[in-house]
Structure formats: C-alpha cells, structure tokens
Amino acid sequence: MTIDPMEIADFKAELERLHSASFGWALSCCRRDATEAEEVLQTVYLKILEGKARFRGESSLKTWLFAVIRKTAATEYRRRLLRSFRLAAGTEEIEDRISPFDNQTEIFERSEAQTHFAGALKELPKRQREALHLVFYEDLSLREAAEVMGVSIGSARQHYERGKKKLRESLTRLEMGYGNNWGRQETSSAV
Amino acid sequence: MEIIGDDKKLRALYSEAKHADEATTPSFASVWHRAQARSLKPRRAFSLSFAVVTALLLLTLGSLAVWSMYSPRRNEQQAVKNDSAPGAVPPVNSPEQSKPDEGVTVAQKTPPAPVETPVHRTVKPRVRRPTTTQSDGQLLAANQPAKETTIDTWQSPTAALLSSPTDGLFKSVPQLNENANEMKSVLPGRSNDKEK
Numbered sequence: 001m002t003i004d005p006m007e008i009a010d011f012k013a014e015l016e017r018l019h020s021a022s023f024g025w026a027l028s029c030c031r032r033d034a035t036e037a038e039e040v041l042q043t044v045y046l047k048i049l050e051g052k053a054r055f056r057g058e059s060s061l062k063t064w065l066f067a068v069i070r071k072t073a074a075t076e077y078r079r080r081l082l083r084s085f086r087l088a089a090g091t092e093e094i095e096d097r098i099s100p101f102d103n104q105t106e107i108f109e110r111s112e113a114q115t116h117f118a119g120a121l122k123e124l125p126k127r128q129r130e131a132l133h134l135v136f137y138e139d140l141s142l143r144e145a146a147e148v149m150g151v152s153i154g155s156a157r158q159h160y161e162r163g164k165k166k167l168r169e170s171l172t173r174l175e176m177g178y179g180n181n182w183g184r185q186e187t188s189s190a191v
Numbered sequence: 192m193e194i195i196g197d198d199k200k201l202r203a204l205y206s207e208a209k210h211a212d213e214a215t216t217p218s219f220a221s222v223w224h225r226a227q228a229r230s231l232k233p234r235r236a237f238s239l240s241f242a243v244v245t246a247l248l249l250l251t252l253g254s255l256a257v258w259s260m261y262s263p264r265r266n267e268q269q270a271v272k273n274d275s276a277p278g279a280v281p282p283v284n285s286p287e288q289s290k291p292d293e294g295v296t297v298a299q300k301t302p303p304a305p306v307e308t309p310v311h312r313t314v315k316p317r318v319r320r321p322t323t324t325q326s327d328g329q330l331l332a333a334n335q336p337a338k339e340t341t342i343d344t345w346q347s348p349t350a351a352l353l354s355s356p357t358d359g360l361f362k363s364v365p366q367l368n369e370n371a372n373e374m375k376s377v378l379p380g381r382s383n384d385k386e387k
Contacts, residue, residue, distance in 0.1 A: 012223065019219040024212045038217050045226035114211065117204045136198075136205035168197060 011048065014061055021138055025066050028133045029073035032118065036080075040073045047072065059147050063140070066148040070130075120170035128163030131156055 015022070022044075026037035044065070047053035053068045055061060121129055127149065134145035146156035 015223075016219045019222075020213055020216050023216045024209060027212055034215055038222060042222050042226045042229070045223055046229050049226060049230045113204070114207055117208065132201070133205070136202050137209055164198075164201065167201065 008049065011055075015045065015048070015065070018062055018065060021062070022065060022069060024137055025133070026069050026073060028129065028137070029070055030077070031122075036076065037073075040069060040076050043076065044068050044072050060144070062138075063144050063147045066134070066138070066140075067150065070148060070150075116171065116174045120167055120174060123170050124163055124166055127151075127159045128166060131159040132163045132167065135160060 019041075023037060023041060026040045026044075027034065030036040030040055044053065047068065055064050058064075059067075121132075124132070130149055131142075131145055134140045134148055135142065140148070142156050142160060143153050145160070146153040149156055149159075151159075
C-alpha cells in the first residue's frame, strides 16, 4: 500500500523541516550510534512511503514522527540483538554499539564537558534519558514528551524529574565543575 | 515550562550536543532517496524458511491423508459398514450358510460371496466394493421371494436315512389302565398275531 504522490510531496517538505530534529532523536534512541540512527530514519521514511505509518492528525506531526522513530528504533534494536545472538557474534559487538563514544577522533572533537555529559547520559535509564532529551533537546513540553514516549503525563514527569536528579548527581561525580552549583540552585518549580 | 538554575545549564549542554549532532546529520535528500530506492526495490517473494516450513507441512498432511486412506483399520470399518448396509445380503441367508450340510444346495442356488481376508485385499476391489455389494444386494432382493419358498419346502438329502419302519411306535404313546386288547393298536403287529 502506497500513499498518494501529492500527499507524499507535502509530507516530504514537512519531514525535511524536521529532519535534523528527527536525526537527533534517532541518535538518542539508538544509543548515539550514528549509523544505526541513519538506518532507523531511513526505515521510518520507508514506512511513510509505503503507507505503513500514517499520520492521522491526532497529534502534532513532530510528536507522531518521533513516536514512529522511537518504535522503529526499538524494533531495529531487537532485530539486531537477535541477529547478533543468532550469529554468535557475542556480546562484544553489542557492547561496541552501546558504548557511545568509542571512536577516539570523535572524543577529541567534542569538548571535555560534552564528553562528561555524554557519559552521564549513558548512566541514565532509557525512559529518563528520553524524557530529558525530548524536553531539553527537542524543546517539547512534558505533555508532548509523554505522547512520544507513549506514557501518561504523570509518568513522563516522574521520568523527567528523576532523570534530572540522576544526571545532576552524575555530573557532580564526574567533577565537571558544576558540582557546587547544582546543589545551591536546585528548585522544585523547574517544571 | 519555566527553566531556571540547573535546568538552564542542562539546556546549554543539550544545545551544545545538538549543534554537534547537526554537523553530523546526513542530508535529508540522501536518506529519503535511499528509502525510496528501498521501497521501489521488489521484495523477495520467495522466502526459503517459509518455503521449507510450508513444504514440511504439506508433506505431513499428505502422508497423514495417505495413511488414513490405506490404514487397515479403516478398511475393516468400511467392510463392516458395507456388510450392515441396507442393500447388503439379507440375514436370512446367514444361518443356512453357516450350516455345512445345508450349504451345498444353497450354494447351488445362490453362489456365496468370495471369502475375503482384510490382509490380502487389494486396493481396487476395496474401492469398488460398495458398488458391487449394492448390485449384489439388489439382485438378491429381486430373488428373495423365490428363495423363501424353496427354503420352506427344502429337506435335507440325508433325512431319508433317519426314517425307519418303527417310527410309528414312537409316535403313539400307550395309555395307563388299558387292557391288552385295547393296547393292540399300540403293540407291534407281530406280538398281536401270536396271541391270536
């Protein structure tokens, strides 16, 4: 089943506008693996082209697209995991994929603070990482983040709050220089 | 959403990460075109695993069907069914056929069906059996009144050997309190003559 070409043309323009944000979200869903993120995005576009993923206007296009990306990434990850188990490639390959900044050149390219930040993010549970990414990176509200994550707004708020707390603790532990400031400026009315 | 304090710092960190990611973002056109190429590429219609599973399934079903068709148990059931069918041989014949002496003449009138053992049966007779049995049954049904009359009047060929001249003696019984004269009729003729 395919979509009408006119419909696709309109959709394409919208997707192009959101492409950068979509790739950032795909990166987050794929544990910062750029190759995997690109593949996931390609699969998402394929789903749209084949009409397997249809936007019905029940939410904003951005939240819908992000939800599709999240689901596709999860499916792709499961598939890869299964394939790697089947081929007895072992967990090494998976670990390679999970560790985000193994590439030394990439590490040098990034600032020290960013490297620490990425390390702290890595320590966060998936849901918390997603909530923080959607709010801080994608500029979505908690309601929109909840829609993308497929959870209630209360649950999304929990993930957000806990994620923030944990991230702050991790950053303090990693001695990024923010340690003293985190404690002093903590406020409950952040959200 | 109000963002203050550490949230601002977090946002700054995320913003920095976003800028770094944007530098590595692949162009939309390239990703889109690759997706389009994938959508246009004909999908492999033949899946080996699917074909193997389907073949195995078909093979199993086929062998099951063949087995059930040629299983001896089913043949026996079929034979029983045919024997008890309404068009089959009527039960009048069965006791006579069971008698070895009487079977000689019955066999002359109606040839008995060939004795079939289920083990040595071939496939063809089994398949034809319902039709042949039906035709036999129809023929027998047509001849039934004639057969019944012959059975009523039929006598064993050896019945004559069982008859003797003194048969009359055993057919009449002497009465008590009768004198000898009166008993004449009962006593044998020879003894009566001597008394005279």
